[in-house]
Amino acid sequence: LAKYYKKLKNNERTLIFVAFTAEESGGFGARHFSNKLNPDEVVAMFNIEMIGKDSKFGPNTAYITGFDRSDFGKILQKNLEGTPFMFHPDPYPSQNLFYRSDNATLAALGVPAHSISTVQIDGDKLYHTVKDEYESLDAENILATIKGIAKSAISIVKGIDTPTRIPKLVR
Numbered sequence: 001l002a003k004y005y006k007k008l009k010n011n012e013r014t015l016i017f018v019a020f021t022a023e024e025s026g027g028f029g030a031r032h033f034s035n036k037l038n039p040d041e042v043v044a045m046f047n048i049e050m051i052g053k054d055s056k057f058g059p060n061t062a063y064i065t066g067f068d069r070s071d072f073g074k075i076l077q078k079n080l081e082g083t084p085f086m087f088h089p090d091p092y093p094s095q096n097l098f099y100r101s102d103n104a105t106l107a108a109l110g111v112p113a114h115s116i117s118t119v120q121i122d123g124d125k126l127y128h129t130v131k132d133e134y135e136s137l138d139a140e141n142i143l144a145t146i147k148g149i150a151k152s153a154i155s156i157v158k159g160i161d162t163p164t165r166i167p168k169l170v171r
Contacts, residue, residue: 004150005157012159013043020102030102039106044072044156044163045113047103050127051145052137055118057088062118062145065090066098070112072163076152085148092121112163118145 002017020029055061067073067089076087090097097115098107106113118141119127126132155161 001146001150011157013157015157030105034105034109039109039111042106042111042113045103045106045111046149046153047101047113047115048146048149049101049103049115049117050119051117051142053118053120053124054138054141055088056091056120056123057086059141060085060144060148061088062116062148063088063090065101065103065115065117066107066166067114069098069107069166070114070164072112072114075155075161075163076149079152079155080148083148083151085144085151087116087148087152095121097121107166108169110165110168112166116145116149 002015005011005015018033020033051062055063057063062085064073064076064087073087073089080086097117098104101115103113103115121127126136156163
């Protein structure tokens with residue numbers, strides 16, 4: 001994605017690409033990052049989370065956590081109209097995924113920070129096990145999802161759309 005946007009040279013907004021660490025140990029990486037910037041100046045966060053397998057909605061689909069907390073998901077859906085890719089609301093609301101990933105720290109600060117995922121929590125027997133290795137991933141699914149994110153993000157990147165803020169949990 002970083003190379004894609006650099007090559008386009010048409011973004012109106014600053015793009016920051018971050019790879020977090022220590023999510024499973026308490027979200028230390030995301031928390032550290034969140035403390036280094038003013039959350040009121042962050043327009044959106046696209047947290048790409050476990051996209052290596054087909055979602056429960058089938059190929060060329062992913063879901064967005066916290067879909068109803070801002071209009072982020074609706075913006076992405078609108079930008080994908082006429083393409084083969086589609087985003088859906090999180091099918092696992094009882095799992096509280098919105099506040100269980102690296103997006104949670106920024107979301108708590110009011111940023112429309114959402115995770116985009118394809119993992120089938122209710123069916124992936126490798127989910128969160130030591131056997132969840134690269135060989136179990138589907139490279140075509142990863143590529144399709146990244147292309148879907150690139151296409152869906154365009155109006156946010158160009159400054160045309162600004163997702164609504166999420167109510168702050170912390171001050």
